[in-house]
Amino acid sequence: MNITYRNLRNLILFRLDDLIRSHLSQDFAFISTTQLIKWSREWALRLPSFDIIVGIPRSGLIPAMEVSMVTDTPFTTLQHLREGRGFKFDAPSAARLRCGIHDGVDDDWVERSVLEFPKAVSEPIHKAFVVEDTLSTGRTFRPILASLEVDFPEIEFVPDSVLYSKEFDPMPECLHHIKANIRGVPCEWNLCKRDLGKVVSDMDGVLCEDAPFQGYDRWLPNASPKFVPRFLIDTIFTARREQYHRATEDWLSAYDIQYRKLVMGSSLGDRISMVRRMHPKPDLIFESDEEHAYRIWKGTGVPTLCFSTMTMFCRKKVKV
Numbered sequence: 619m620n621i622t623y624r625n626l627r628n629l630i631l632f633r634l635d636d637l638i639r640s641h642l643s644q645d646f647a648f649i650s651t652t653q654l655i656k657w658s659r660e661w662a663l664r665l666p667s668f669d670i671i672v673g674i675p676r677s678g679l680i681p682a683m684e685v686s687m688v689t690d691t692p693f694t695t696l697q698h699l700r701e702g703r704g705f706k707f708d709a710p711s712a713a714r715l716r717c718g719i720h721d722g723v724d725d726d727w728v729e730r731s732v733l734e735f736p737k738a739v740s741e742p743i744h745k746a747f748v749v750e751d752t753l754s755t756g757r758t759f760r761p762i763l764a765s766l767e768v769d770f771p772e773i774e775f776v777p778d779s780v781l782y783s784k785e786f787d788p789m790p791e792c793l794h795h796i797k798a799n800i801r802g803v804p805c806e807w808n809l810c811k812r813d814l815g816k817v818v819s820d821m822d823g824v825l826c827e828d829a830p831f832q833g834y835d836r837w838l839p840n841a842s843p844k845f846v847p848r849f850l851i852d853t854i855f856t857a858r859r860e861q862y863h864r865a866t867e868d869w870l871s872a873y874d875i876q877y878r879k880l881v882m883g884s885s886l887g888d889r890i891s892m893v894r895r896m897h898p899k900p901d902l903i904f905e906s907d908e909e910h911a912y913r914i915w916k917g918t919g920v921p922t923l924c925f926s927t928m929t930m931f932c933r934k935k936v937k938v
Contacts, residue, residue, distance in 0.1 A: 646798055648923060648930035649781075651716060651806045654751060655684050657780050657796060662688035668747040668776070670694055670704050674762060675728050676719050677751040677808050681780045683712045685749060692739045696762070697729055699746075700769065707735035720807050721846060743773050750779035754801055804902070806928055810847050815901030817849070818893060821856035821866070823906025824925045825875060838865050843873050845904075845925065851877040852900060853892075855884045886910055890917035 658681035665685065670692045673682025679695065686693035692704035715731050748766065750759055763777050783800050804812055822829050827842045858866060860882045867880065881892065893900060893914070903922040905911035911924035912931050921932035 646800065646803050647921065647932045648928075649800075649803060649805045650928040651680065651720065652928070654680060654780060654805070654807065655716075657681075658684035659688050661685065661780060665689065665747070667691075668745050669741065669743045670699070670746050672696065672699055672746050672748045672766075672775075674748065674750045674759070677805075678749050678779070679728065680716055680719060680807055681751055682749040683707070683715065685747070687712065691747075692741070695729060695732055696766075698732060699766075702740055704739045704741070704743075705732060705735040706737045706739060711735050716807070721810060743770075745774045745776065746770075748775050748777045750777075751781065751807070752800055752805070753779040753782040755783075804923075804930075810845065811849075813849060816852045816898065817847075817902050817904065818853045818855065818889075818896075818900045818920075819847075819851050819904040820906045820925075821854055821858065824904045825854070826869065828906070838862060839869060841869060846873050846875060849876070851875070853877070853879045853881060853896075855881050855889045855892075857884060859883055886913060890914055893918040893920060 661681070662685040667689070668691055671682045671686045671689075672694055673679035675695055682693055685691070686706070687709070690706075692706055694704045698704070711734070715728070718727060718731060746766075748763060753759055759777065759779075763775060766773075766775050781796050781798050781800050783798065804814060819825060823844070825843065825845055825847075827844050829841075830837050854870075854877050856866065863880070863882050866882070870877065870880070881888075884892070890913070893903065894917070899918070900920050903911075903914055903918070903920050904925060905914055905922055906925050908924045908927050908929060911922045911929070914920070915922040915931035919933075921930060923930050
């Protein structure tokens, strides 16, 4: 990379940021994908120039795509880098991949989706930016970086992530971080795969799309999923009447949603009362409506995530 005024200025800014952030850290109760994208775009405006952006599947692809679009730099994944492929793409393609990552897709789906991006590029690579979403210990990230350096000795790799924990010892090559207490913090883009402890969830508007005003009986068995968790849900609350119990069970089974208990016909007051009686208390509650989410949190003291706005209600101050 040529030493330019822009690169030198940004390097100085990054080092100043590191000095400040070494004494400061932020607390988060929940981090949304929208916030991750915002940070990634702000970050991209201050980066030096690179020949390609390498996203670490799966979560690292989100900030990598945003940096790629803002800087107009080719983007690639680990597999495609080894195949000599880079890509440029548009916002709709990025949105589709972000949704897939949120839904917990496998790596094969990611690789196939990238191949469908509008424009493939193959230009000489001398300097590559390797991007993750978060770094807590670097236990997974460091071996990946070491492998790349062995496989591509002719390329200079610069690693970094949007967020890193206060316990993480930054690699000397890293350029910029948002230092935060992120260990154990749920993030929207990997909610479906994260072990969140004991979870209680609403049905419509969380696991399943909201019901229509008409044609409910026809809609019920064919409803589209909204969030498909890959972990056991302790209790699912729904306002659906008892007559739809079997149909609801069949729908949950069709999408392999695992749960311990299904409670039909539950009002807001019923849910608050039942959560209060639970021992041990849930670690997290999913709710579709913002007003209901707030009232559930106030009535139970259990952190409650509203899926319509991706707002977390809890006692910890949220700085996102």
